[in-house]
Amino acid sequence: MTDALLDAHLVADRGTFHLDVPLRIAAGEVVALLGPNGAGKTTALRALAGLHPLTDGHVTLAGADLDRPRRRVRTPTERRPVGVVFQDYLLFPHLSARDNVAFGLRRHGLDRRAARRTALDWLDRVGLAEHAHRRPRQLSGGQAQRVALARALAVTPSLLLLDEPLAALDARTRLDTRAELHRHLAAHPGATLLVTHDPLDALVLADRLVIVEDGRVVQEGDAATVTARPRTDYVARLVGLNLHRGKADGHVVRVADDLALTVAERLDGDAFVAFRPAAVALHPDRPAGSPRNTWPARVSGVQRHGDNLRVQLDGPIVVAADVTPAAAAQLRLAPGQPVWAAVKAAETHAYPASG
Numbered sequence: 001m002t003d004a005l006l007d008a009h010l011v012a013d014r015g016t017f018h019l020d021v022p023l024r025i026a027a028g029e030v031v032a033l034l035g036p037n038g039a040g041k042t043t044a045l046r047a048l049a050g051l052h053p054l055t056d057g058h059v060t061l062a063g064a065d066l067d068r069p070r071r072r073v074r075t076p077t078e079r080r081p082v083g084v085v086f087q088d089y090l091l092f093p094h095l096s097a098r099d100n101v102a103f104g105l106r107r108h109g110l111d112r113r114a115a116r117r118t119a120l121d122w123l124d125r126v127g128l129a130e131h132a133h134r135r136p137r138q139l140s141g142g143q144a145q146r147v148a149l150a151r152a153l154a155v156t157p158s159l160l161l162l163d164e165p166l167a168a169l170d171a172r173t174r175l176d177t178r179a180e181l182h183r184h185l186a187a188h189p190g191a192t193l194l195v196t197h198d199p200l201d202a203l204v205l206a207d208r209l210v211i212v213e214d215g216r217v218v219q220e221g222d223a224a225t226v227t228a229r230p231r232t233d234y235v236a237r238l239v240g241l242n243l244h245r246g247k248a249d250g251h252v253v254r255v256a257d258d259l260a261l262t263v264a265e266r267l268d269g270d271a272f273v274a275f276r277p278a279a280v281a282l283h284p285d286r287p288a289g290s291p292r293n294t295w296p297a298r299v300s301g302v303q304r305h306g307d308n309l310r311v312q313l314d315g316p317i318v319v320a321a322d323v324t325p326a327a328a329a330q331l332r333l334a335p336g337q338p339v340w341a342a343v344k345a346a347e348t349h350a351y352p353a354s355g
């Protein structure tokens with residue numbers, strides 16, 4: 001991407017934690033920053049907002065350096081063309097919805113009347129014109145979220161930052177608000193960074209995913225690429241796949257000392273093998289007639305998963321298998337129980353681990 005509106009290299013420290021994340025976002029692009037707990041997502045967002053100092057690297061937005069520690073450049077939060085929607089919205093409880101939105105505009109230099117007019121216009125755009133006089137405690141979670149979004153967007157920020165914007169909502173409100181948020185983000189001409197735990201939010205709302213683990217980017221790309229070729233356990237779990245790394249030789253990938261899986265693709269060298277939990281069949285005894293891709297395993301856990309049960313297996317490789325409740329009853333699945341696992345070559349997807 002050559003025409004990045006945001007060009008950042010976020011290098012920051014928090015205690016012993018070290019963040020080192022390059023990030024480029026084009027105008028109109030929505031990027032989701034995903035990662036497990038403690039990966040550094042919030043630190044990255046706070047650094048972009050000017051709420052956490054960089055120790056090195058830079059933040060350049062629309063060609064202007066906001067941060068560049070080596071040149072002692074640092075722009076205070078309120079002088080950045082950045083809008084933030086925090087997880088708990090941080091609305092002022094004593095101000096009406098209109099005045100919450102107007103507050104940000106006033107800080108950006110608008111006079112009181114113009115700020116109120118623009119605030120009403122934005123509340124109208126998020127469908128809240130008739131609630132403009134209400135205080136935050138008189139609004140539902142979804143409505144408060146929309147006020148926070150209106151407040152962030154009203155200042156026409158070059159960069160919009162959203163920190164888990166749907167996390168505080170119940171499932172039903174989340175569904176509606178996600179669809180509406182999608183509409184507003186699609187219309188936002190600036191760059192958008194969305195921090196989230198929720199793969200669905202990321203897949204629905206973002207054009208591109210950047211996945212961080214332990215302060216580093218481990219994978220990035222559009223949803224189709226990332227879900228088709230996960231490169232870490234976290235990403236594989238996120239997209240609901242089993243993932244194993246091994247050495248490929250033709251159609252065989254050795255994933256453990258005592259297990260080689262036959263795969264559909266022909267490969268050589270370091271490779272990943274991915275397969276869906278539903279592709280793993282469980283048998284009480286060694287399955288006859290199908291010698292490929294079967295291995296002895298032991299049940300380490302069983303949980304509900306939609307209409308099925310998700311069974312965690314230990315053995316030469318750690319695997320999740322989805323089985324129907326009827327199959328689980330027949331197998332009398334219980335923790336510690338030995339079973340045989342099987343997966344067909346045609347149900348696996350192998351790809352090079354390098355590049």
Ligand SMILES: Nc1ncnc2c1ncn2[C@@H]1O[C@H](COP(=O)(O)OP(=O)(O)OP(=O)(O)O)[C@@H](O)[C@H]1O
Nearest residue numbers: 014015016017035036037038039040041042043044
């Ligand atoms: N106040 C603090 N003092 C010292 N270290 C901290 C502090 N807050 C966070 N950290 C460290 O910084 C790391 C990154 O935290 P951060 O909140 O950015 O992660 P995150 O990806 O947003 O996590 P989560 O998904 O749990 O919100 C954590 O691993 C934690 O060890």
